[in-house]
Amino acid sequence: MNELIKHARELLESGEVAAVIGYRQVSAKRTKPVIITDPEETSALVFNEYCLNNLAVYLTKARIKLLCKKNDKVLKLAITAKPCDVHSIVALIQENQIDRDTIHIISFNCHGVAKDFGFDFNGDNLASKCITCETHKPLYYDKLFGEVMETPQASDTAIARIKEIESMPHNERFEFFKGEFDKCIKCYACRAVCPLCYCQRCITDKTIPCWIETSSHQRGNFAWNVIRAFHLSGRCTGCGECDRACPADIPLSLINRKMSMEAKNLFSFVSGRSLETPTLVGSYNEKDNDELFM
Amino acid sequence: MDKQNWEPKIAAFVCNWCTYTGADLAGTSRLKYPANCKLIRVMCSGSIDPVFILKAFERGADGVLVSGCHPNDCHYNAGNFHARRRWDFFHELMDFIGIEKGRLQFSWISASEGKKFADVITKVTEDIKAMGPFTAYKKMNSEFTIDFPEEPFEILKPVFQENSDKETV
Amino acid sequence: MDEKIISRDDLLKICQDVIEKGNTLLTPGAADYSVVKDVSKIDLDASALPSKISYKSYVFPRTEPVLYYKRSKNDVQLIDVNIDSKKIVILGAKPCDANSLNIMKHLFNWDYSDDFFNMRAKNFIVIGLMCSQFDEYCFCTSVGSSPVSEKGSDIFLIPLDANTYALKIITDKGKEFISPYNGHLKSGDENRSKRITENVKLPETAFDSSEVYEWLGENFESPKWEGVGNLCLSCAQCAFVCPVCHCFDIMDEDYSYTEGRRMKNWDGCQFGNFTLHASGHNPRDIQSKRYRQRVNHKFRYYVNKFGEILCTGCGRCSRGCPVSIDIKEIVSNCKNDQKELK
Numbered sequence: 001m002n003e004l005i006k007h008a009r010e011l012l013e014s015g016e017v018a019a020v021i022g023y024r025q026v027s028a029k030r031t032k033p034v035i036i037t038d039p040e041e042t043s044a045l046v047f048n049e050y051c052l053n054n055l056a057v058y059l060t061k062a063r064i065k066l067l068c069k070k071n072d073k074v075l076k077l078a079i080t081a082k083p084c085d086v087h088s089i090v091a092l093i094q095e096n097q098i099d100r101d102t103i104h105i106i107s108f109n110c111h112g113v114a115k116d117f118g119f120d121f122n123g124d125n126l127a128s129k130c131i132t133c134e135t136h137k138p139l140y141y142d143k144l145f146g147e148v149m150e151t152p153q154a155s156d157t158a159i160a161r162i163k164e165i166e167s168m169p170h171n172e173r174f175e176f177f178k179g180e181f182d183k184c185i186k187c188y189a190c191r192a193v194c195p196l197c198y199c200q201r202c203i204t205d206k207t208i209p210c211w212i213e214t215s216s217h218q219r220g221n222f223a224w225n226v227i228r229a230f231h232l233s234g235r236c237t238g239c240g241e242c243d244r245a246c247p248a249d250i251p252l253s254l255i256n257r258k259m260s261m262e263a264k265n266l267f268s269f270v271s272g273r274s275l276e277t278p279t280l281v282g283s284y285n286e287k288d289n290d291e292l293f294m
Numbered sequence: 295m296d297k298q299n300w301e302p303k304i305a306a307f308v309c310n311w312c313t314y315t316g317a318d319l320a321g322t323s324r325l326k327y328p329a330n331c332k333l334i335r336v337m338c339s340g341s342i343d344p345v346f347i348l349k350a351f352e353r354g355a356d357g358v359l360v361s362g363c364h365p366n367d368c369h370y371n372a373g374n375f376h377a378r379r380r381w382d383f384f385h386e387l388m389d390f391i392g393i394e395k396g397r398l399q400f401s402w403i404s405a406s407e408g409k410k411f412a413d414v415i416t417k418v419t420e421d422i423k424a425m426g427p428f429t430a431y432k433k434m435n436s437e438f439t440i441d442f443p444e445e446p447f448e449i450l451k452p453v454f455q456e457n458s459d460k461e462t463v
Numbered sequence: 464m465d466e467k468i469i470s471r472d473d474l475l476k477i478c479q480d481v482i483e484k485g486n487t488l489l490t491p492g493a494a495d496y497s498v499v500k501d502v503s504k505i506d507l508d509a510s511a512l513p514s515k516i517s518y519k520s521y522v523f524p525r526t527e528p529v530l531y532y533k534r535s536k537n538d539v540q541l542i543d544v545n546i547d548s549k550k551i552v553i554l555g556a557k558p559c560d561a562n563s564l565n566i567m568k569h570l571f572n573w574d575y576s577d578d579f580f581n582m583r584a585k586n587f588i589v590i591g592l593m594c595s596q597f598d599e600y601c602f603c604t605s606v607g608s609s610p611v612s613e614k615g616s617d618i619f620l621i622p623l624d625a626n627t628y629a630l631k632i633i634t635d636k637g638k639e640f641i642s643p644y645n646g647h648l649k650s651g652d653e654n655r656s657k658r659i660t661e662n663v664k665l666p667e668t669a670f671d672s673s674e675v676y677e678w679l680g681e682n683f684e685s686p687k688w689e690g691v692g693n694l695c696l697s698c699a700q701c702a703f704v705c706p707v708c709h710c711f712d713i714m715d716e717d718y719s720y721t722e723g724r725r726m727k728n729w730d731g732c733q734f735g736n737f738t739l740h741a742s743g744h745n746p747r748d749i750q751s752k753r754y755r756q757r758v759n760h761k762f763r764y765y766v767n768k769f770g771e772i773l774c775t776g777c778g779r780c781s782r783g784c785p786v787s788i789d790i791k792e793i794v795s796n797c798k799n800d801q802k803e804l805k
Contacts, residue, residue: 026787032694032786032787033786033787034694035690035694053785053787057696063692063693063749064693117787166390168392170389170392170393170394171430172392173390174391174392174393174431175392175430176392177392178392178434183494185520185525185703185704185729186525186703186728187698187703187731188698189698189699189783189785191698192696192697192698192700192785193696193785203345205736210716211343211345211349212345213716214712214714215714215726215728216525216729217526219352222348226344226348226387226388226391227344227345227348229387230344230383230384230387233384234379234383244785245700247516247703247704248495248515248516249515255387255390255391258386258390259383259386259387259390262382262386263383266382266383280379281376281383284372284375284376286365286375288378288379288382290365290378292378292381292382292385293378293401294399294401294417
């Protein structure tokens with residue numbers, strides 16, 4: 001931890017970066033994002049199994065970008081990111097939302113995080129994204145800390161649930177999702193925490209004409225959740241923040257995970273893994289599968 | 295309504311340059327095909343947003359057809375290539391959340407394929423007729439979790455009017 | 464005050480009767496207050512934390528039509544909504560939740576009497592249950608409530624042991640509700656329940672609300688708001704899970720070109736376009752101003768207008784916040800000059 005604090009301090013003192021986005025401890029099993037501009041405050045920085053937040057969400061915020069503008073110069077922004085958060089950063093760079101040169105990525109060798117604050121870190125309480133995680137070492141970074149440790153073993157319940165849903169007949173599936181979406185209270189927390197939901201104006205905020213009804217009745221909820229899932233198809237990096245933020249416990253990442261599986265099946269594409277490849281839905285290939293079309 | 299007399303309502307989003315022109319050709323060639331499809335002309339299959347399709351279902355469509363130019367024939371060069379990736383995803387997503395794949399169909403029909411247009415419309419209509427009315431989605435229009443007052447008038451009535459299906463194109 | 468004793472079985476019999484009469488019975492679960500269909504599944508647990516979502520939606524639904532319209536050539540016909548007047552009984556309401564309707568009713572009867580709210584509130588029977596659990600986010604004692612507060616309950620239950628409850632009738636509405644079931648009640652001893660309520664562990668008082676009130680008045684332009692404004696993601700889930708937040712938005716939903724309905728939907732002050740004017744001007748254009756509004760509304764404006772704090776101290780907003788912003792921490796730190804709000 002001291003290395004992290006020392007590094008952050010050096011960055012801020014040298015004037016290389018304008019701010020460090022990181023985590024600080026609030027209680028034994030809970031951390032909280034913190035945006036540090038003063039080198040004296042870097043001592044609060046931590047990294048552990050309770051750093052659940054995906055801080056990449058802050059990178060596209062106008063107010064954070066403003067922090068970097070100092071005396072007509074644009075400084076870098078340092079961010080502490082788990083290897084999976086780096087995927088989100090890569091996706092944002094691919095989509096031209098941020099510039100790789102303006103981001104200083106401080107990353108860690110990660111062995112998983114807890115599923116939520118307040119839980120002990122062990123196999124039973126491992127976040128579902130960590131169970132199948134293949135990138136314990138970040139793909140891109142400017143500074144790497146931490147030692148490689150073993151991830152606790154856990155069974156992948158999410159995939160079992162997807163299989164279970166797929167085995168249901170269509171009408172049951174429809175009823176299942178209708179019931180799940182019915183719980184939605186339209187707080188849009190899923191949108192707010194998603195690093196890839198960076199639209200200046202979301203389609204659901206456009207009400208003339210009203211494509212997605214803002215009322216949270218079944219029809220409006222269904223439309224919102226389907227369109228949200230579609231807009232993340234082939235883009236979602238699977239950070240699972242939407243699941244954690246949802247106050248109504250809708251299994252949002254289940255749909256996102258299913259769509260990521262489809263991206264892999266149909267186009268052998270995994271979002272946020274490479275800076276060289278173009279985005280999936282922003283590009284095309286003339287040889288794409290044509291079976292769907294009569 | 296008994297199933298024998300039931301006629302499905304199908305919204306067809308067709309591109310201006312190929313499929314819509316193909317439909318014109320089908321008409322001028324006096325080809326017969328069912329009148330269940332309401333054609334909605336858009337400039338390119340790449341400009342069809344999935345919310346259009348959801349809206350069609352919300353407004354009582356039993357099925358949706360999306361049709362554009364053949365690959366490499368797009369008036370805007372790449373519109374249909376972009377659309378193709380998008381529809382692959384959307385089709386899988388709709389299937390996963392429980393909307394049968396047959397309710398949402400896709401085709402490429404060029405301006406010279408009047409016969410294919412008639413065939414596709416016939417096939418889509420038959421498919422959706424076999425599946426029956428899409429009551430699951432329609433039911434959502436009036437269902438609320440919280441006790442809700444009765445609706446004073448029937449939802450959706452004027453958008454797809456009954457009996458207007460009898461005319462032939 | 465009238466104190467009775469009721470056994471758990473008798474209580475369930477009353478619940479059964481409530482359901483059989485066609486009324487709605489709600490009990491709290493981990494996620495939200497849900498409708499009970501089978502009384503044998505009722506689990507009255509005084510040591511549970513508040514559910515993720517409060518029961519506000521049953522009196523102020525997340526979406527509801529306020530009128531229907533039908534347009535003809537030169538005229539618009541308006542059709543009123545028949546407000547449903549089913550009785551709703553809430554069994555085991557947390558003391559923090561129980562007070563929510565009392566706080567909200569000021570707003571809904573201020574310059575306009577909202578029939579939708581009043582009609583539903585009138586048919587609400589709140590059976591409160593003493594609370595014996597709190598976590599790091601609970602702060603009911605700081606906003607003038609407590610785990611044993613009877614405020615807002617029509618009937619209040621205190622668990623004496625696993626199978627008996629002390630039952631206090633607080634309001635006339637509660638008396639009217641319980642009178643058909645008087646046979647189930649035995650007379651009780653006030654000292655027995657007092658011993659229990661006095662021994663309940665209280666969450667620590669985190670702040671003095673009158674001090675906060677004064678600080679907010681003097682520090683509207685304080686740079687301290689920037690810290691929390693930078694962190695907050697504007698998701699407004701805090702407003703949606705809050706038992707007393709009551710902002711709403713009016714939207715027209717069309718069925719067709721001529722028919723439609725006007726809907727009243729929940730809204731939240733943390734959304735960027737909550738205050739967006741048609742001109743494009745936004746008086747609360749940055750997140751720090753929006754967060755300041757939230758705290759000011761709860762601890763100052765509402766107090767000015769109605770003399771009550773717009774907060775029950777349930778801690779739901781902090782428990783659910785995706786970036787762990789704790790309103791208790793913010794409010795208690797505001798007077799502290801050393802600490803930034805974040």
